[in-house]
Amino acid sequence: MSTISSAPNLTPTPTITERAHLEAVDVCAWFGSTLVLDGVNLTAELGTVTSLIGPSGCGKSTFLRILNRMHESIPGAQMAGEVRLDGVDIYGAGERVTSVRKKIGMVFQKPNPFPAMSIADNVTSGLALTRTKTSRAEREELVETSLTRAGLWREVKDRLDQPSSALSGGQQQRLCIARALCVQPEVLLMDEPCSALDPTSTRRVEETILELRDQVTIIIVTHNMQQARRVSQRAAFFLAEQGAPGGIVEQGVTEQLFTSPVDERTANYVNGEFG
Amino acid sequence: MTTTTPRPTPTPRRVRQYTADDWWSLATSVVASLALVTLVYEHVLDLSGTLGFLVCWFATFLLLYAAVLSFANERHVVTDRVVAAALYAAAAVVVGALSSTVIYTFAKGWPALSHVNFYVQDMSGVSPTAPLSQGGILHAIIGTVIEVALATVIAIPLGIATAVYLSEVGGALSRVVRTVIEAMTALPEILAGLFVYVVLIVYVGLPKSGLAVSVAMAVTMVPIIARAGEVALRVVPSGLREASQALGATQWMTVRKVVLPSARSGLATATILAVARGVGETAIVLITSGASSFINWNPAQNPMNSLPLFIYTGYQTHENLAITRAFGAASVLLAMVLVLFVLTRWLSRERSGR
Amino acid sequence: MSMSGVGAPAPRSLSREPRLLSAGHERSDRIFRALSTTTGAVVLLVTGGIGVFLGLQSIPTLRHYGLSFFTTAAWQPELDHIGIAAVLVGTLEVALVAMVVSVPFALMLALFITEYAPKRLKSWLVSAVDLMAAVPSIIYGLWGFFLLQPQAIKLSRWLSQHFGWFPLFHVSTDPNAAVWQQSQYTSSAFIAGLAVSMMAIPLACAVMRAVFDQVPRGEREAAMALGGTRFGVARTVVFPFARGGIIGGSMLALGRALGETAAVLIIISPAYEIKIRILEAGTQTISALIAANFGNATASQLSALMTAGFVLFLITLVVNTVAASIIRRSRSGAGTDI
Numbered sequence: 001m002s003t004i005s006s007a008p009n010l011t012p013t014p015t016i017t018e019r020a021h022l023e024a025v026d027v028c029a030w031f032g033s034t035l036v037l038d039g040v041n042l043t044a045e046l047g048t049v050t051s052l053i054g055p056s057g058c059g060k061s062t063f064l065r066i067l068n069r070m071h072e073s074i075p076g077a078q079m080a081g082e083v084r085l086d087g088v089d090i091y092g093a094g095e096r097v098t099s100v101r102k103k104i105g106m107v108f109q110k111p112n113p114f115p116a117m118s119i120a121d122n123v124t125s126g127l128a129l130t131r132t133k134t135s136r137a138e139r140e141e142l143v144e145t146s147l148t149r150a151g152l153w154r155e156v157k158d159r160l161d162q163p164s165s166a167l168s169g170g171q172q173q174r175l176c177i178a179r180a181l182c183v184q185p186e187v188l189l190m191d192e193p194c195s196a197l198d199p200t201s202t203r204r205v206e207e208t209i210l211e212l213r214d215q216v217t218i219i220i221v222t223h224n225m226q227q228a229r230r231v232s233q234r235a236a237f238f239l240a241e242q243g244a245p246g247g248i249v250e251q252g253v254t255e256q257l258f259t260s261p262v263d264e265r266t267a268n269y270v271n272g273e274f275g
Numbered sequence: 276m277t278t279t280t281p282r283p284t285p286t287p288r289r290v291r292q293y294t295a296d297d298w299w300s301l302a303t304s305v306v307a308s309l310a311l312v313t314l315v316y317e318h319v320l321d322l323s324g325t326l327g328f329l330v331c332w333f334a335t336f337l338l339l340y341a342a343v344l345s346f347a348n349e350r351h352v353v354t355d356r357v358v359a360a361a362l363y364a365a366a367a368v369v370v371g372a373l374s375s376t377v378i379y380t381f382a383k384g385w386p387a388l389s390h391v392n393f394y395v396q397d398m399s400g401v402s403p404t405a406p407l408s409q410g411g412i413l414h415a416i417i418g419t420v421i422e423v424a425l426a427t428v429i430a431i432p433l434g435i436a437t438a439v440y441l442s443e444v445g446g447a448l449s450r451v452v453r454t455v456i457e458a459m460t461a462l463p464e465i466l467a468g469l470f471v472y473v474v475l476i477v478y479v480g481l482p483k484s485g486l487a488v489s490v491a492m493a494v495t496m497v498p499i500i501a502r503a504g505e506v507a508l509r510v511v512p513s514g515l516r517e518a519s520q521a522l523g524a525t526q527w528m529t530v531r532k533v534v535l536p537s538a539r540s541g542l543a544t545a546t547i548l549a550v551a552r553g554v555g556e557t558a559i560v561l562i563t564s565g566a567s568s569f570i571n572w573n574p575a576q577n578p579m580n581s582l583p584l585f586i587y588t589g590y591q592t593h594e595n596l597a598i599t600r601a602f603g604a605a606s607v608l609l610a611m612v613l614v615l616f617v618l619t620r621w622l623s624r625e626r627s628g629r
Numbered sequence: 630m631s632m633s634g635v636g637a638p639a640p641r642s643l644s645r646e647p648r649l650l651s652a653g654h655e656r657s658d659r660i661f662r663a664l665s666t667t668t669g670a671v672v673l674l675v676t677g678g679i680g681v682f683l684g685l686q687s688i689p690t691l692r693h694y695g696l697s698f699f700t701t702a703a704w705q706p707e708l709d710h711i712g713i714a715a716v717l718v719g720t721l722e723v724a725l726v727a728m729v730v731s732v733p734f735a736l737m738l739a740l741f742i743t744e745y746a747p748k749r750l751k752s753w754l755v756s757a758v759d760l761m762a763a764v765p766s767i768i769y770g771l772w773g774f775f776l777l778q779p780q781a782i783k784l785s786r787w788l789s790q791h792f793g794w795f796p797l798f799h800v801s802t803d804p805n806a807a808v809w810q811q812s813q814y815t816s817s818a819f820i821a822g823l824a825v826s827m828m829a830i831p832l833a834c835a836v837m838r839a840v841f842d843q844v845p846r847g848e849r850e851a852a853m854a855l856g857g858t859r860f861g862v863a864r865t866v867v868f869p870f871a872r873g874g875i876i877g878g879s880m881l882a883l884g885r886a887l888g889e890t891a892a893v894l895i896i897i898s899p900a901y902e903i904k905i906r907i908l909e910a911g912t913q914t915i916s917a918l919i920a921a922n923f924g925n926a927t928a929s930q931l932s933a934l935m936t937a938g939f940v941l942f943l944i945t946l947v948v949n950t951v952a953a954s955i956i957r958r959s960r961s962g963a964g965t966d967i
Contacts, residue, residue, distance in 0.1 A: 070850060075748055081285075093294060095294070099856065101855065101857075108847060112850070115848070116870070117865075125865060126857075128865065129861040131354070180855065326784070327787070355860040358859075358860045362737050362740060366754060368734070369738055373761045380771065380772065434672075439665050456676060458949055461884045463887070465916040469919055470678075473686065497675075525657050527660075551763050562919075587767060590771065
């Protein structure tokens, strides 16, 4: 897992590096008038998995939702800073929120397939939502490739017409991953994708993440530190101290963050002393 | 971040759902469609009328807007924007209809409303065609207040006791009661009026009176209070009931001291909703009470006028002055409903604020 | 407890039979439960009694007229020639017009409020719709007669000019006459239906809005995260979820429209003929028939009116019960209070 050649960069300067794919610069977030996230800088490089770890309520999920403009769908939510995809600010005046979300997909904590649709329809629902015209053959091929990429094809290939509710929780989550992959996003955001799953399904989803690594940039929020070590090459540790907004305490190569953290609080957290 | 230098306080960024391009598309479509319709409407299409003009303008606008948007946008974005424009228009039409109702009523009633005697006199000895400086609707206001008050006094205990029965006691019968009450909230009011008319007035031999009105009104109010009240009681967390019973309280004491007080504002809202409906109940007063022209304080005897009845009889005369008085009475009725409405808003705000 | 009073205790272990756990109500509780149950029963008797009463009262009429009561259009009690065919058709026509107008508007309004409206406008609109439901029907009647009608007859005329070949929109006068006969277009089922729709819209809208609000956040966000627009979200997530609420809410509004009295009474001019020309002056509905004729009715006429009322009762009962069960059975209706 040592594909990362660059040295651990603990305090990245907000510049566009060549390898930067998705880059958050000085991101702040508010709910109402409460500042919940202050000055977060993060760079996700092409073809890597970045994990965001930290105790509950430190703003990881909020940060993740800012990365594909889901944050603004909550009433009273505000943000500041920039999020650049290939150097272009996704919050810029000319950017359409729907096309941003199409390029930056998301998988949620709880599996949320569309219950009224069949398995196949769920996979292609992103195309229907964006009214992308496709032929039947194209669609069938997309269903197969997306489900294969999400590691679900073999399990469901004989029952694509069944409702998605017939699947187990882990399968539903992988269906949601397939659904997100079907619109060919450049980045995939995952918000604690395994927290509602049993260990077997969790392992299956983790394998899926590892297989996807070369094809799409992944940012994953997780509570499970072992999972962060298993799937990610880079990691960022979020913390919100009493009464203060959350932010990144330390970030860098995952192994390094876990074995020789620089900050004392990171050390305490990864050694299980709190959180 | 553990930076030691104090950061400047961050300020939120304005996040836009609409791009500048969207606004330009909107503006150009509005102007262009207006220009086009103005040119074509009367000359080419040979149509007339303001309403028709607005409809044609809007239809043209939608077409142009869709066309302009589709230059630079994907199809699903165009659909979304056009739907948004149509929805804004639909909301404007409905709100326009509602405000025209309110404004028109007050405007038409104003000549009557501007006379003080309108509020402090009755119509006894005043002909419907008498000038507006004579006579008033005090008898109708008093009638409405008495009838609604009496109906509320009958309906509240029955309604709330039924709500308590449905939510706290239950039993085999409760499903039947709930089903029937659910069906009866939608009972056409005229049928409640007809029922009371035949039973109390034709069979029992009561005179057409305020009392008959109140009974019929109560029949329509009880299901409303019972149903909305049951909902309010069910919202009370069952933990509260268990806590009270774990302290050794009887069920009755639990209901009286814990459940009912917790649901107070919900029950009050339910009652006011029912009162607001009772105030405007026209079909019932039409059937079960006569339109007197004088103040009658006794609901048990003699006809008792009320605002809806006064409005209807005034309308029926087809005399301009009587119709103006009817609109004056309608304004007073509307004002009463508005006050009750604001009261429910205020109560439910207090509830949600807690 | 008084267990020890039964001679020598048996040497076996406690019985494995389940013990009867009586709730052991105190006296005050028994009174409380009895009282509230009685109230429930009384309310059931009175409200449910209306239906039974109307049913019983219609027996003499149905005996006297038989099936012809349903097929006769005229209402001429002095000639003993009575039937509800015309008023039934009129009732359905007014309700139909009200539905055609109110369902799309209620749906659009509900969609606008939950999906599109900015936050401030949203709470404003919710209040406006609630207020709309609170305005007394007689005021909508006045509004419909004095303000709406002079405008609406132009639409009536336009419809009959261009779609007069369609029986519903035909008017028995020359729509193209230089001086058009306005009185042929007033007081019609169409205009009454427009006024009634003002009462139906808030009712249907409130149910639809309540159901739209219950769409699970997860599904909504999933659609958004895939790049769905607001309308895309509505199409793929909201509508499938809320189908039951949309149908049920519309049917509740239909129940209201069928029984509406005051506004209809003010607007229409009574006509006892089976008439499908909804734009033409004159029609009659069951509720307006009762309101207009109960006063000088003899005992047998009263029975006839109650029979008409009973028919109205049955129709609204069926409509409302079906509506309630559709809402309850739909995935969205579980927690909805309608």
